[in-house]
Amino acid sequence: MKRHTRSAAALAAVGIGAMLLSGCSGGASHDEDTLVLWHYENADSAMGIAWNKAIDIFEEETGAKVQFEEKSFEQIRSTASQVLNSDEAPDILEYNKGNATAGLLSSQGLLTNLDEQVKKYGWDEKLAPSLQTTARYNEDGIMGSGSWYGVPNYGEYVEVYYNKDMFADAGLEVPTTLDEFESVMQAFVDEGITPLSEAAAEYPLGQLWYQLALTKADRDWVDAYQLYTDDVDFEGPEISYATETIADWTDKGFISPDSTGLKAEDAGVAFISGDYPIFFSGSWWYNRFNTEMDADWGTFLFPGAEMSPGSAGNMWSVPEKAQNKDLAYKFIDITMRPEIQAIIGNNGGVPVAANEEDIDADSQELIANFNTLTERDGIAFYPDWPTATFYDELNAGLQELLNGTKSPAEVQKQLGEQYQAGVDDIVG
Structure with missing residues (x-):
C-alpha cells in the first residue's frame, strides 16, 4: 500500500497551517462540563440554524455548556491532521467526508471509532445504506465498509432546476x-x-458529465469508480x-463555450436572473433560489437516470483525543431528533431523519426527490471523489473539451490516466 507515504506527506503539508490556526486560538477549554464544538456552517444556513437550536437543547438537558468555535471550511480541511493530534483537539467537529479527508484521519487513528455509539443510539437505523457509505471506513481509510467514524445528519444531491415561466x-x-x-x-x-x-471552471459541468455517465451506469460501475472495487474503463x-x-451539446448550442471561464456562482446567478431556463446543480442552491x-x-430529477450525484452531508466526528466524548455523543443524538431534522428541512436543507408531517409544503419537493433517490439506491457520490487531484483535472479536461482544443477521445484518455494515477497512489 502507498497510503502511509501519502499520509506522511499530508501531515507535513499542513504543519504550517496548523501552527497558524493554533496560534490564533486561545486553546480549547476542556472542563468536564463544557463541550468544545467546531463547525463551518453559516449562522443563517439550514444547518447553522438547526445546530444553534440543538445547542440550546443540549445545554438545557445536560446542564453542560457549549464552547462553539467558528472555523472556516479551509481551516478545518487544511489543519485537521495536526490539530487533532494535539491537546487543541475539540470534543466534536463537522468534518469532510471521503477517502482523502475522514478516511485519511481514521487510518491515522485520529478519529474515534463510533461503532458502539451508533448501535446504542440507533443512528444506523435512521440512515439509508447509501448514506452510511461516507460514514464508514476500513483500516486503509477507504469509505464504504468498516467502522463508523462520523455521523451525517443532512444530505445533498444534484437535480435539475428549471424556470417555469x-x-x-x-x-x-x-x-x-x-x-x-x-x-x-x-x-x-x-x-x-x-x-x-x-x-466549467468549477464543479457544475463536471457534475453534468458524471450524471450523463450515470445514465449508462449501474451500482457496480459506481462502486468501481468510487470505491476501487474494479478497474474503470474510461473508453467504456x-x-x-x-x-x-458534452461535446455534442456544446456543438448544438445547449451549452455555451463561454462556460469555460465561469464559476458556479456565475452560473447560479445567471439562472436567478433568467438568462437561462435550466441549471443542473446541487440541493445547496434551493434556499437561495427560494429567497432571491x-x-x-x-425541480426534477435528471431524466433517464436511476442515480444522481449526491451523498450524505459532511458529518459529526469525534477526535480520538477529545476529552468529553460522552457529551459529544449526546449532542450528535440531539441533532438526529425529528425536531432538529425538521428545522434543517424547513430552511432549505435536506434532512435524513425527519418526519414528513413536520416539513413545510415549500420544502417537500426538495426532500421528496432526495427520498426517491435513497429509496432506489440512487446516491452516486461525486465525480472528483476518487482522488485528491481529480477535481482540478476534470475541470481542466472539460474546459479543453468545450474549447475544442481536445477531442472527446483525447479528453477521456487524459482523464483516465489521471484518475488511475491518483487511485494507484491510494491503493497501490
Whole structure:
C-alpha cells in the first residue's frame, strides 16, 4: 500500500497551517462540563440554524455548556491532521467526508471509532445504506465498509432546476426521458436561448458529465469508480457517452463555450436572473433560489437516470483525543431528533431523519426527490471523489473539451490516466 507515504506527506503539508490556526486560538477549554464544538456552517444556513437550536437543547438537558468555535471550511480541511493530534483537539467537529479527508484521519487513528455509539443510539437505523457509505471506513481509510467514524445528519444531491415561466412561455413541459430533455433544449435553441446555465471552471459541468455517465451506469460501475472495487474503463460506454454528449451539446448550442471561464456562482446567478431556463446543480442552491429568484421555478430529477450525484452531508466526528466524548455523543443524538431534522428541512436543507408531517409544503419537493433517490439506491457520490487531484483535472479536461482544443477521445484518455494515477497512489 502507498497510503502511509501519502499520509506522511499530508501531515507535513499542513504543519504550517496548523501552527497558524493554533496560534490564533486561545486553546480549547476542556472542563468536564463544557463541550468544545467546531463547525463551518453559516449562522443563517439550514444547518447553522438547526445546530444553534440543538445547542440550546443540549445545554438545557445536560446542564453542560457549549464552547462553539467558528472555523472556516479551509481551516478545518487544511489543519485537521495536526490539530487533532494535539491537546487543541475539540470534543466534536463537522468534518469532510471521503477517502482523502475522514478516511485519511481514521487510518491515522485520529478519529474515534463510533461503532458502539451508533448501535446504542440507533443512528444506523435512521440512515439509508447509501448514506452510511461516507460514514464508514476500513483500516486503509477507504469509505464504504468498516467502522463508523462520523455521523451525517443532512444530505445533498444534484437535480435539475428549471424556470417555469420560461418553460410556459415556450409551451414546454417537464421532460421525463433523456430524448424529451434534449427536445426541450433544442426548442430553446430554436428561439435563440442557450438552455443550460453552466460553469466549467468549477464543479457544475463536471457534475453534468458524471450524471450523463450515470445514465449508462449501474451500482457496480459506481462502486468501481468510487470505491476501487474494479478497474474503470474510461473508453467504456459510461464515460464515452458522457464526454461525447458534452461535446455534442456544446456543438448544438445547449451549452455555451463561454462556460469555460465561469464559476458556479456565475452560473447560479445567471439562472436567478433568467438568462437561462435550466441549471443542473446541487440541493445547496434551493434556499437561495427560494429567497432571491423572482420567476416561478421548480425541480426534477435528471431524466433517464436511476442515480444522481449526491451523498450524505459532511458529518459529526469525534477526535480520538477529545476529552468529553460522552457529551459529544449526546449532542450528535440531539441533532438526529425529528425536531432538529425538521428545522434543517424547513430552511432549505435536506434532512435524513425527519418526519414528513413536520416539513413545510415549500420544502417537500426538495426532500421528496432526495427520498426517491435513497429509496432506489440512487446516491452516486461525486465525480472528483476518487482522488485528491481529480477535481482540478476534470475541470481542466472539460474546459479543453468545450474549447475544442481536445477531442472527446483525447479528453477521456487524459482523464483516465489521471484518475488511475491518483487511485494507484491510494491503493497501490
